[in-house]
Amino acid sequence: MMIRIRFHGRGGHGIKTASRIAGTAASMEGFNVQDFPLYGAERRGAPLTAYTRISDGTIFERGIISSPDIVIIADDSLIEDPMADPLNGADTNTIIIINTNRPHDISEGLAARGRVFLIDATEISMSVIGKGSAISAAMGAAACRVTGLINKATVEKAVVKELTSIGISSEEIIRKNVEVAGTCFDSLPSFEIITRAETSQLLTKTIVLPYEAPAISTPNVIASGNIIERKTGKWRTFRPVINYDKCNHCWICFVWCPDGVISLDDKEFPHIDYDHCKGCLICYEECPIKAITVERESSSNEQ
C-alpha cells in the first residue's frame, strides 16, 4: 500500500511545511514516508508543489508524483493556472481537496472530476490566528485526515514538531495552529483510498505548438520593459482597496509600493494595477488615514 499526496500552493502558504506535517505524522504512526518540495526560480506568491509518499513497505519510488491519490490545492486560483496545473494526472479516484471561499464556482466546474472536497482553510485560519496567509497546519491536517491512516492527536504532534523546526517559537502561535489543524481535520471525512501503480512520468496532455515564423516564435531580447506581460495579480490572497472618499492623495501608497503598481492620476489620486499587485499590503499598512481596506480575493472582485 502506498499513498501519494501532491500539494499545490503559492510561496508563503507553507506548502512545503504542510507536506512535512503529513510526512512526520505518518512517520509517527509507523509508516515509511518521503516528503519534498519542488519550486523554480520564483518567490513568495508564485506556484509551487510539494509531495508526500506514505507506505507500509519500503519506498523505492523517487521523483515527483505524476499520478497522485490525493491532491491538496491551497489556493483556488491555481486550478486555472497552466504553470501549476494541479489536476494533471488526477483521475476519478483521486481525492481533491481545495481551499476556497467560492464553493459554488468551484464545484460546478469540477463536479465531473469525482471526489472533490472543498474547505475554507483561510477562513478557519483567519478566525483562529487572525491571519490567513500561511496555512501549512490546515493543509497538512487535511491531507492526514483524508488518508484515514492518521490520528488527530498525531497530526497535532506533527504540527508542533514541524512549526518548531522552522523557527516558530511562540507557544501561542503554535497552539493556535494546532487548533486550526484540529478544526480542519474534523471538518473532513476520511476516504477509502484507491491506490494504484505509479504511471510513467509523461504528461497526460500533449501540447502541440503550431509553427510560427521566427519573428514571432523567438524571444525578443532587446524588448524593453516587457515583463509587464507577466501578470502577478494572481499571487494575492487579499487585495487592497482604496476608498476615494477618504483618500487625501498624500502619495504614501504610491511611494512605498515595491513593485510600482500604484500610479497617480492628474488629481494625484492613486490607482492600483490589480493585474500586477502581489498583495503585499504595504499600502494598507502605511496609509496614515486608513483609506485603504483589505478584501479577501473572491470571484466577485475578478474583473
Next chain:
Amino acid sequence: MESDTKYKRLKDLSREEFILPGTTVCGGCGGLEALRLFHKVLGKNVVFVNAAGCFTLLALFPYSPFRGSWLYTNMASAPAGAQGVRDALDILIASGRLKPEDDMKVVVLAGDGSTYDMALSSTSGAIFRDLDFYYFCYDNEAYGNTGMQMSSASPYGSMTTTSKPAHLSTAGTRSHKKDIFEIWRAHKPPYIATISPRHPVDLSEKVSRSMQYKGPKLFIAFSPCPTGWMYDPSLTVKIARLAVDTGIWALKEAINGEVKHTYIPSKFKPVEEYLMTQGRFNHLFYPVRQDKILEDIREDINSYWEQYKK
C-alpha cells in the same frame, strides 16, 4: 550646500516608473522598493550589471522589467563587468559612434552575499581604478536567493539556515556584521552612502548628490526581506523605520571620505522593538529571553554612536 537640495518632500519624487511590474521577486521586497526609488533619480539611461542573487529574478528571460539594458554576471565579478561596459561606452563615444548626451550610467546591482563576501576583491579593484560607476547593494543580511544562509552581513544574534540557534550557540549568528562602509571608505572613493526605502527623500537626495562626482559612487540599501526575516510582507516599511529609529541602521554618507549622518533620531527606541518584529530574532525572546545577547546588541549600537558624539 542647503540650496542645492533637490528633494525636500515626498512630492518631489519622480512619478515616472523605470522598473515595470510583473517581476518574480517576493511581494513586499524591501530591496526592490529601494531600487525602484534609486532608479527614479538616476533616470532612464542606465546599464545594470547584475551579480547573481535575488535580483537575478528581475530579468527572467525573455522578460525584463528595465527600460534599459541589463548584463548578468556571476557573484564575484559584477564590478569587473561594469569596467568592461564603461570602457565600451567610452570607446563608442571617443570614436563618435555614441553621442555624449546618450551616454549611460553603469550600475552594479549586487546583494550582500556578493558585496560583503564574494565580490569584495573585484569591488576593491574597481574603486582602486577609480571606475566611474554606481554600486547598489541590496543588503538583506544573508544569502536570500538560495535560502537564507549566513553571509558576512548577517547581524550578530540573527538566525539563518546555517547559523541556527542551538544549545551551545544561543545567539544563532555569533559573528558580527562586516563594516562594508568603512572597508569601502578606506579605498577613498568620492561618494558612499547608506540608504533605506523608508526614507525616500533622504535616499533620493543622496543619489542626486552623488551624481556630481566622477568615480565610484557606492550605496548600501537596507533591504527588509519578509521571506528570510520571517515577517508579514506588509511590515517592510515599518521594519525599515524601526531599524533607523533604534539606531541599528545608521543613515549616513561619506563625501571624499568625510562621514556625515544625514538623519539621527532625537531619541533611540529600544532595539527590542525592532528585533521582535522578525522571526529571525524570535529565539532571543522565546522560550527564554536571552538577556546577555540583547545586551551585546545594545552595546554594539551604543559603541557605534559613541564614536560620532562630539
